[in-house]
Amino acid sequence: MRDQPAETLKNRFWTMNMNTINLNSASLDIDLGSGQPSQFHYVWLRDNCSCSDCTHPDTHERILVTSEIPDDLIALEANVDGDELAIIWSDENHQSRYSMDWLRSHNYSESAFNTDPAAADIQVWDKSLQGNIPTFDYQQIRSDDSVFLSWCEAVRDIGLTIIRNAPLEEGEIERFADYVAVVREVIYDRLHNVRATPGEYNAYNVASTTLELKPHTDMPNYNNPPGVQMFHFLVNESIGGESTAVDGFNIAAKLKHADPDAFQVLATTPVQFRMYSGRGDIIASNPLLTLDEQGEVKVFRFSNQLAQPANMAADKVEAFYRAYRKLGRLIEDHDNRVQFRLETGDIMVTNNLRVMHGRNSYDPSTGGRHLQLSYMDFCDVMSRIRMLKKQAA
Numbered sequence: 508m509r510d511q512p513a514e515t516l517k518n519r520f521w522t523m524n525m526n527t528i529n530l531n532s533a534s535l536d537i538d539l540g541s542g543q544p545s546q547f548h549y550v551w552l553r554d555n556c557s558c559s560d561c562t563h564p565d566t567h568e569r570i571l572v573t574s575e576i577p578d579d580l581i582a583l584e585a586n587v588d589g590d591e592l593a594i595i596w597s598d599e600n601h602q603s604r605y606s607m608d609w610l611r612s613h614n615y616s617e618s619a620f621n622t623d624p625a626a627a628d629i630q631v632w633d634k635s636l637q638g639n640i641p642t643f644d645y646q647q648i649r650s651d652d653s654v655f656l657s658w659c660e661a662v663r664d665i666g667l668t669i670i671r672n673a674p675l676e677e678g679e680i681e682r683f684a685d686y687v688a689v690v691r692e693v694i695y696d697r698l699h700n701v702r703a704t705p706g707e708y709n710a711y712n713v714a715s716t717t718l719e720l721k722p723h724t725d726m727p728n729y730n731n732p733p734g735v736q737m738f739h740f741l742v743n744e745s746i747g748g749e750s751t752a753v754d755g756f757n758i759a760a761k762l763k764h765a766d767p768d769a770f771q772v773l774a775t776t777p778v779q780f781r782m783y784s785g786r787g788d789i790i791a792s793n794p795l796l797t798l799d800e801q802g803e804v805k806v807f808r809f810s811n812q813l814a815q816p817a818n819m820a821a822d823k824v825e826a827f828y829r830a831y832r833k834l835g836r837l838i839e840d841h842d843n844r845v846q847f848r849l850e851t852g853d854i855m856v857t858n859n860l861r862v863m864h865g866r867n868s869y870d871p872s873t874g875g876r877h878l879q880l881s882y883m884d885f886c887d888v889m890s891r892i893r894m895l896k897k898q899a900a
């Protein structure tokens with residue numbers, strides 16, 4: 508629809524090669540082949556000019572300074588030339604060309620576009636995942652890129668995977684992290700040992716006891732918690748110690764459905780988490796549920812053991828605890844969790860921005876139990892997916 512007086516638009520209407528272009532005051536409409544006009548704003552088109560003056564031909568980074576685009580920018584001319592839209596702009600008669608395919612794949616008129624080849628296909632889960640956890644073989648991941656890609660995609664979409672038959676060598680999980688992407692270090696350790704050897708307890712973590720560990724996400728005491736967590740079972744011979752996992756996205760969705768007010772409270776109330784030892788004292792305050800622009804949970808944080816005393820206005824405390832306990836009861840509901848035993852040589856990998864992990868208590872007198880943990884950032888695993896897809900193409 509035109510948003511400029513008809514007089515001004517006189518002579519600014521073309522029909523060429525079946526593509527109708529309609530020039531408005533701040534945007535143009537063009538039929539990209541669907542029979543319906545798509546709207547592209549001048550400032551958006553100008554900002555995405557791909558000529559070598561505006562986009563570096565080698566790095567494909569933007570050289571154009573977006574803030575320098577004039578506020579009164581208009582298209583002086585717009586034509587379809589072959590399979591391209593060609594525009595002459597009012598700022599110094601700059602010329603831009605856009606392929607029809609590029610316009611179609613970036614057509615925000617119809618819906619938000621997503622050109623990310625690693626775009627996720629999130630599948631939430633409950634106890635029905637038990638027995639169906641995506642499971643892979645270590646050597647196959649290392650030797651077959653199609654298996655490697657499938658595993659990365661399962662980490663992205665399910666957020667819980669098991670890898671069998673990993674080498675029983677100390678430090679292997681660190682080497683595997685560097686094979687997949689890069690180790691995400693935190694201040695305490697690059698490689699975390701979890702075992703209950705009296706006298707060797709890590710002072711900062713209850714994981715180094717034999718107690719039950721309730722499902723939690725790691726390191727919510729960071730503003731940017733590690734996105735991917737990998738647990739390598741070098742030894743698991745004790746009785747007990749079964750692993751548990753809960754899908755935080757599923758829990759959040761259930762809470763939102765049952766009690767939207769409680770969901771909103773948890774999405775807007777910062778909770779402080781702290782972890783400290785002689786080597787560090789890391790504190791961060793963030794809502795348990797970080798939402799994206801669509802209101803979907805992007806980051807799920809939950810660690811009962813690391814949560815600090817609630818610090819909020821007095822009239823918010825009751826509503827917070829009501830919502831917080833409701834969330835906690837959903838996490839404790841065994842219909843929402845999987846429980847399974849991991850064996851010596853297994854690696855469990857979780858999306859730590861989504862999936863909570865825990866374990867039952869165990870009896871160290873019945874056998875050894877030694878895990879090594881390493882973290883990665885989620886973006887680096889997504890990067891691996893893109894690179895593997897590019898290689899396969």
Ligand SMILES: [Fe+2]
Nearest residue numbers: 714723724725
């Ligand atoms: Fe943990």
